Amino acid sequence: MKAIRRFTVRPVLPQPLGPLAELAGNLRWSWHPRTRDLFTALDPDLWESSGRDPVRLLGAVSPARLAEAARDESYVRRLTEAVDDLREYVTGSRWYQERDAEGRDRLGPELPRAVAYFSPEFGITAALPQYSGGLGILAGDHLKAASDLGVPLIGVGLLYRHGYFRQSLSRDAWQQEHYPVLDPNELPVSLLRESDGTPALVSLALPGGRELRAHVWQAQVGRVPLLMLDSDVEENDPGERDVTDRLYGGGSEHRLLQEMLLGIGGVRAVRTYCRLTGHPEPEVFHTNEGHAGFLGLERIHELAVQAVDFDTALEAVRAGTVFTTHTPVPAGIDRFDRELVARHFGPDAELPRIDVGDILRLGMETHQGGEPNVFNMAVMGLRLGSRANGVSTLHGAVSREMFAGLWPGFDAEEVPIASITNGVHAPTWVAPEVFRLGARQIGERRTEHALSVGGAPGGDDRWDAVADIQDADIWELRRTLRAQLVHEARRRLHESWRQRGAATAELGWIDEVLDPDVLTIGFARRVPSYKRLTLMLRDRDRLMELLRHPDRPVQIVVAGKAHPADDGGKRLIQELVRFTDDPRVRRHIVFLPDYGMAMAQKLYPGCDVWLNNPLRPLEACGTSGMKAALNGCLNLSVLDGWWDEWFEPDFGWAIPTADGAATDDDRRDELEAAALYDLLERRVAPRFYEQGPGGLPDRWIEMVRRTLTRLGPKVLAGRMVREYVEKLYVPAARAHRVLDATAAGELAAWKARVRAGWPRVAVDHVEASATGAVAELGATLSLRVRVRLGELTPDDVEVQVLAGRVDPEDHIADVSPVPLKSTGGPDGEGRLVYEGPLALDRTGPFGYTVRILPSHRLLASGAELGLVAVPSEATGEEAGVLMR
Structure with missing residues (x-):
């Protein structure tokens, strides 16, 4: 019979275990290993079956086990230390x-x-x-x-x-x-x-x-x-x-x-x-x-x-x-x-x-x-x-x-x-094994600080200490994480096939899916069309060759969800899953349903390479590759999002793109898929399997080390939030x-007046005279600009000169506006004159123009009102002059 109402009966914790409720009530446990260890120790199996949720765990653990833990002096001491640490964390002074x-x-x-x-x-x-x-x-x-x-x-x-x-x-x-x-x-x-x-x-x-x-x-x-x-x-x-x-x-x-x-x-x-x-x-x-x-x-x-x-x-x-x-x-x-x-x-x-x-x-x-x-x-x-x-x-x-x-x-x-x-928040996404290796090198507290607060890339000895970790330790770590992913993938794959209606008797092959010693590539994200889940299937024969190579095999773990209303995305998933069902490749490529945080925390660390192949530039950032990198996983990606600005050959690969205007979508996919296959076949797999004198893939391990030391500090959420604080x-x-009520009213009234008067603002004439006969590097132009401001005053505007190199369409690049100065009151026709020097500080095609912008001390930027006045073609011979 179905209950008419459901609720959870919370346990009464023994007095020595009372702080467990405080720890469970603060989600810091989700990124604090020592706190999670306390809950795990109560009942490891129940911790896993409760979804690693302390609230559910405490609601299910037996009174007898709680009583036993309350008598365990070591456990109670660890509990006291953890709750003291939490209280100091939430009340003590930190970076801010x-x-x-x-x-x-x-x-x-x-x-x-x-x-x-x-x-x-x-x-x-x-x-x-x-x-x-x-x-x-x-x-x-x-x-x-x-x-x-x-x-x-x-x-x-x-x-x-x-x-x-x-x-x-x-x-x-x-x-x-x-x-x-x-x-x-x-x-x-x-x-x-x-x-x-x-x-x-x-x-x-x-x-x-x-x-x-x-x-x-x-x-x-x-x-x-x-x-x-x-x-x-x-x-x-x-x-x-x-x-x-x-x-x-x-x-x-x-x-x-x-x-x-x-x-x-x-x-x-x-x-x-x-x-x-x-x-x-x-x-x-x-x-x-x-x-x-x-x-x-x-x-x-x-x-x-x-x-x-x-x-x-x-x-x-x-x-x-x-x-x-x-x-x-x-x-x-x-x-x-x-x-x-x-x-x-x-x-x-x-x-x-x-x-x-x-x-x-x-x-x-x-x-x-x-x-x-x-x-x-x-x-x-x-x-x-x-x-x-x-x-x-x-x-x-x-x-x-x-x-x-x-x-x-x-x-x-x-x-x-x-x-x-x-x-990305490193304490959340770094595998415990990676954390322990760092703690062994520089200590637990310094490792926590490096991951949560971080420092300047290349200037933080806590991150530089990774360089001192032995190659064998790094390689053993990578093998351990890969093996954990293989175990997790087999478990999830078995569960998925059972949900699909398969009998246990026909699932023996799953025990041989993936290999902890094979190069493992991960691809997991939402499945809109622009992320191109199925680009890897473009040439299926070639992909099969990569997966089943006798000496340098590759294996791929894929996950992702399509929006419930996106049938196109669902078809992409179906196409990929049908390929992974093929008995010829199903031990080498798998799709794991129900992608979420729990899966991701196993998937990112367990992969050797993180694949990302969106249509450039449609990936706003793409942080999954950052989480993988913090675990020593190398990125193989289109130059889009964050990879576009931080890619270096020392710690990953860039997939060439074919995004020219003359390339249609189908041809573009064909070219970029071929580039992906080439990279995997000729550069990625050979480097992974290439062994040095000591029997280890020295060059691959060095790329892992550089990923951690040079990329790690950049991808931290701590760096991101510091920038939000300081810049925004x-x-x-x-x-x-x-901007109290008075100042805000002043600014609003000023904007209204400027908007009303702007149609009568104009650049009337521009003159320029050079110090020499020719435009040479180091010469100076003297600019003289006559403007009309209508009902506005010089205090309402800024007259600027914009100068720099020009492209073949005469567009000025790398503009640095320089304000010009008013030389006095209006002339007989109501025009004001602004003057200033313009240094010719670079060679090659060079150009300048002038403009008028609204100006007020309370504006966040000169473009805020979207108003600008520029010279017309008849303003003067020298307006927008180009010199080569």
């Missing part, structure tokens, strides 16, 4: 607290008091399955690294009752989705409660007088609280209860409600949390992708309630907002019908004090090719954030091109979208403090 802000104050007066970090998904641990892929794992690593560094972050997301789907395969290799129900009472989370003990509630007004209510669950990620909103509340109608049912599920309105709850409800949850706990209110709000963009509207509405007008509130909110885009293609951006958005805002729904027209304008696609009836969440994120970034150097450039239409008149390289390359959070906090 010790940062000396330019020598003025040890606490750093420019550091934000708190940062709110919003994301639709967070991958913290497999025990809290609230993630689907790279975006969520990145968000989880961001929180963990912020905790390690002591950054006062508050994470904000949604709690999905079904999480993301579990994947299996049908007999004919078609992806099957399963959505197990998650009970928050069985998860490592707690309900945020009011002072009287009742659950805290946030609510949103919906059209027709309805209301969307949500509880707030809190997970403690080291020092960082993660707040997750849950709409499965009894007071809600059935439709509203299902808003947080599935990650990325439902239709357009369902997604809109999820994103309204995340952004608007998330801000309200943060306010509630700070009120109840005394946590400092955030000065900076960081939206991780456009899904959480409505948080800016809620903050504008907070000011509107205080009678602040929309334009002033917009400037105040923008100042402290950071927006990170992860999407290299327009199709990956959330876009809603404008009428749907309009229906959910205004007097009869949410944010009644903001005019709906103002809201719609924030998401309007005004760039060329934009659709007038679409509300674009990324566009709104850029307009509501004074600072924005992509997640690798290449992705930053792609993003500037993609969104350049929002800043008309500016070249793409001047679009105000910066780059901070993603990193500190400037945003500074701007937030400066």
Whole structure:
């Protein structure tokens, strides 16, 4: 008979084991080996069967075993040390607290008091399955690294009752989705409660007088609280209860409600949390992708309630907002019908004090090719954030091109979208065996610090110490990790075939799948078409030769999920799995269903080579290869995402691309697959199997060593979060403090005046005279520019000269704008004169031009307003002159 209600009865721990509850309640255990060892020691088999989840473990371990552990003096002593270590970790000074802000104050007066970090998904641990892929794992690593560094972050997301789907395969290799129900009472989370003990509630007004209510669950990620909103509340109608049912599920309105709850409800949850706990209110709000963009509207509405007008509130909110885009293609951006958005805002729904027209304008696609009836969440994120970034150097450039239409008149390289390359949280992703080898070399504490905080690449002796590890120890480590992967792959493959309907009697061959002494390649990620899961199948005969080579065989482990609505991705999985089912190759290449964090933590360390072959430049970053690298795995990848900026032949290989405009998609795949086969056959496999005088693959081991010493410090999430603090959070906090209601009103009024007067701003004439008869290196041009400013004043603008080398189309590269100086009042025709020198500091084709930009001390960048005035063709003979 089915129970009408399910709940977990928590055990009563013996007094000496009481601290176990404290350790289980803080997700630091997910990346802290000594804490995990305590739970493992209670019952190793139960630890594995409980999914390595301390909450489930403590709910299932027998009272007799708990009593036995309570009498074990050694165990209790280790437990006391672990809980003392946790308490010191969450309260002691770390990098953020010790940062000396330019020598003025040890606490750093420019550091934000708190940062709110919003994301639709967070991958913290497999025990809290609230993630689907790279975006969520990145968000989880961001929180963990912020905790390690002591950054006062508050994470904000949604709690999905079904999480993301579990994947299996049908007999004919078609992806099957399963959505197990998650009970928050069985998860490592707690309900945020009011002072009287009742659950805290946030609510949103919906059209027709309805209301969307949500509880707030809190997970403690080291020092960082993660707040997750849950709409499965009894007071809600059935439709509203299902808003947080599935990650990325439902239709357009369902997604809109999820994103309204995340952004608007998330801000309200943060306010509630700070009120109840005394946590400092955030000065900076960081939206991780456009899904959480409505948080800016809620903050504008907070000011509107205080009678602040929309334009002033917009400037105040923008100042402290950071927006990170992860999407290299327009199709990956959330876009809603404008009428749907309009229906959910205004007097009869949410944010009644903001005019709906103002809201719609924030998401309007005004760039060329934009659709007038679409509300674009990324566009709104850029307009509501004074600072924005992509997640690798290449992705930053792609993003500037993609969104350049929002800043008309500016070249793409001047679009105000910066780059901070993603990193990964090494303590989460480094295998215990790798950690122990490092601890043996430099000590446990120094190893922990090197992995969590890190240092400058090439200048950190903790990472350089890898150079002293013996070749034999590195090779034995790699063999151990490979053997563990082989064991895990066989176990998962057996389980998958049983789910597909196979009988045990026909699965004996699985015991011979993979070989711990064979070169092992890993490929695991989501399965959209641009990641090209099946590129390796382009020439199946050649792939078979590689897999079955008599002297230098290769084996491949593949995993990945297609979105439930992506039949194209499912067909790719089916095609690959059918190939892996072929008896001729099934011992050499396997597909493992249900890719997730638990699998990844075995897969990354166990591979020798990590393969990535997306269509360049459609991979924003691609952090899986970083996690593999931290375990001594070499990368074999297209030069895309992070590999484009950090690739070196010393620690990996670059797959040549055929991305010229004249190459069609089919031909491109053919050429790049051939390049992949060539690399594997001629360079990768020979190096792996080539033995030196001592019987070891010396050159391969050296590549592993260089991967760890030179690439390792770069790929750390600690490095990434430090960059966010220094490049984005500190400037945003500074701007937030400066732009109070008065300053924000001043800036809003100035922008309105500049926009109104800009049509009458023009470059009227440009003259140049040289110090010599010819343009020689070291000569100087004297520039004289006459401009018209209309109703604007010289204080409202900056007149600049831009100079540098020019390409065959006369485009100036590597521009460094130099301001010109006003020489006095207007002439008889109302024109102002600006002058300045221009040094000819490089040889070759050279050119210059001039322009006028709005200028104000409170602007985040000169391109912020998207306004620029440049010379017309008739401005003067010397305007834009080219010299060769």
